[in-house]
Amino acid sequence: MEKFWTTYQYDIIWAAIVLATVATLWFLTNVFIRFVQRRIIKKLYNVKDRSVLLIRRILRALWIVLGLIALSYIFIDKDAYQEATNNFKLILYLGIVAVATIVTASTANEWFSRSIRQRKNAEIDFTSYKFLRYLAVVGIYFVGVILALSAFPSMRGIAATALGGAGVFAVVLGVASQEALSNLVGxxxxxxxxxxxxxxxxxxxxxxxxxxxxxxxxxxxxxxxxxxxxxxxxxxxxxxxxxxYDLGERFCCQWIEMDISYGSDIDLAKHIMREECESHPLILDNRSELEMHNEKPKVVTRVIGLEESSVRIRCWAWARNFEEAFSMKCDLYESIKKRFDKEGVEIPFPYRTLVFKEEQLENLSKNISVRLDNNKSTDKETNR
The missing domain is CATH 2.30.30.60 (SH3 type barrels.)
Structure with a gap:
C-alpha cells in the first residue's frame, strides 16, 4: 500500500483536486442559479426565465468536460500534454462564449420585453420595440456563432471575413436577391x-x-x-x-346600399333607410355645428344609380370604428329589408326579356315536337 501511494501519490492528489474543484463549481453554479431565480427574476421581472435553466445545463456540462480533460493528464504521455491543454482552452472558450451569448441575448430580450409592457400599459405604440427585439436577439446570436467559429483554425478566415466590414458587405450582396433579405428589409x-x-x-x-x-x-x-x-x-x-382602419381617425363611413324596383316609391324607400340608420344605437353623428344648425340630416341618403331592373339607393352612415361599422351594416340590412316588406317597397329580382325571330320560333317548335314524339315512343315501348 505504501508502495502504491509512493508511486501514484501525485496522480491521486491531482484527481482529488480535480474532483473537488468540479464538485465546488457544480455547487456554486446551483447556488448562483437559485439566487438569480429567487432574487432577480421573480422580484424584478416576475417571470421564469428559461435562459437561466439553459445556462445551468451548459455550466454543468462544461465543468464535467473540463474535469474529464483535467483527469486525462493522469493517463496520457507528457508529449500529449500540449494537445490536451489546447483542448481544455478550446472547451473553456466555447463555454464562456455560449454563456455570454445567452446572457446578453436574454438581457436584451428582457429589456425590450419590459419596455414593450410599459408602452403597452401606457397605450403607446410599441411596434418598433417588438421588431427591434427580434433584430437584436438574432444579431447577438449571430455574433456568438462567429466568435465560436473563430476558435477553430480552419474557420477563422470565414469568421474574420464575416465580422469585417468587407465581409458584411459581401454577405449582404450575396443574399440580396434572396427572399429572406427581402422580408427583412420589408x-x-x-x-x-x-x-x-x-x-x-x-x-x-x-x-x-x-x-x-x-x-x-x-x-x-x-x-x-x-x-x-x-x-x-x-x-x-x-x-x-x-x-x-386605424390610421389617423378611427371614424368609419359605412355604405348601406339597397335596390328597389322602378314601380316602388323612392321617397318612401329613402325615408325608411334614413330612419333605420338614424335609430341604430351604433350610429355616429358626424355633422359639424354648422350642418346641425342648417338641419342637415344625420344620415345622407341619395339615389346613386339606375340599374337594369332596379333603382339603387345609398346611405352614408358613420360609426366609431370598423368593428361597430360592420355590426351596424349587418343589422341595418336586416331591419331595412323587414321595413320594406312591411310597407310594400319591392326589392326586385333580375328580369330577362328574350326575343326570338320567326325562323328561330319555327325551329324551336319543331325541336319541341320531335322531343315530344320521341318521349311518346319511349313510353309505348316501356308499356309493352
Missing amino acids: GLFIVAFKPFKIGDIIKVTDTMVGSVTDITLRHTIIRNYENKMIVIPNAIINKEKLIN
Whole structure:
C-alpha cells in the first residue's frame, strides 16, 4: 500500500483536486442559479426565465468536460500534454462564449420585453420595440456563432471575413436577391414608415381583414374575425395596397346600399333607410355645428344609380370604428329589408326579356315536337 501511494501519490492528489474543484463549481453554479431565480427574476421581472435553466445545463456540462480533460493528464504521455491543454482552452472558450451569448441575448430580450409592457400599459405604440427585439436577439446570436467559429483554425478566415466590414458587405450582396433579405428589409420599412402597427385593423384583400398581432423579421401576422392567424411575408405585404382602419381617425363611413324596383316609391324607400340608420344605437353623428344648425340630416341618403331592373339607393352612415361599422351594416340590412316588406317597397329580382325571330320560333317548335314524339315512343315501348 505504501508502495502504491509512493508511486501514484501525485496522480491521486491531482484527481482529488480535480474532483473537488468540479464538485465546488457544480455547487456554486446551483447556488448562483437559485439566487438569480429567487432574487432577480421573480422580484424584478416576475417571470421564469428559461435562459437561466439553459445556462445551468451548459455550466454543468462544461465543468464535467473540463474535469474529464483535467483527469486525462493522469493517463496520457507528457508529449500529449500540449494537445490536451489546447483542448481544455478550446472547451473553456466555447463555454464562456455560449454563456455570454445567452446572457446578453436574454438581457436584451428582457429589456425590450419590459419596455414593450410599459408602452403597452401606457397605450403607446410599441411596434418598433417588438421588431427591434427580434433584430437584436438574432444579431447577438449571430455574433456568438462567429466568435465560436473563430476558435477553430480552419474557420477563422470565414469568421474574420464575416465580422469585417468587407465581409458584411459581401454577405449582404450575396443574399440580396434572396427572399429572406427581402422580408427583412420589408419589415424594416414597415417599422420605419409605419403604414400600420401592432393592434391596427387592416384589410389586405377581401379575405384578409383583421388586427395585426405581430411583425417579425420574416412575416406579419394578422388575426382575422374567425380567430385565424394569417401569416404574410413582409416582402409581399410591403408591396400590397392595403386599408388601415386605424390610421389617423378611427371614424368609419359605412355604405348601406339597397335596390328597389322602378314601380316602388323612392321617397318612401329613402325615408325608411334614413330612419333605420338614424335609430341604430351604433350610429355616429358626424355633422359639424354648422350642418346641425342648417338641419342637415344625420344620415345622407341619395339615389346613386339606375340599374337594369332596379333603382339603387345609398346611405352614408358613420360609426366609431370598423368593428361597430360592420355590426351596424349587418343589422341595418336586416331591419331595412323587414321595413320594406312591411310597407310594400319591392326589392326586385333580375328580369330577362328574350326575343326570338320567326325562323328561330319555327325551329324551336319543331325541336319541341320531335322531343315530344320521341318521349311518346319511349313510353309505348316501356308499356309493352
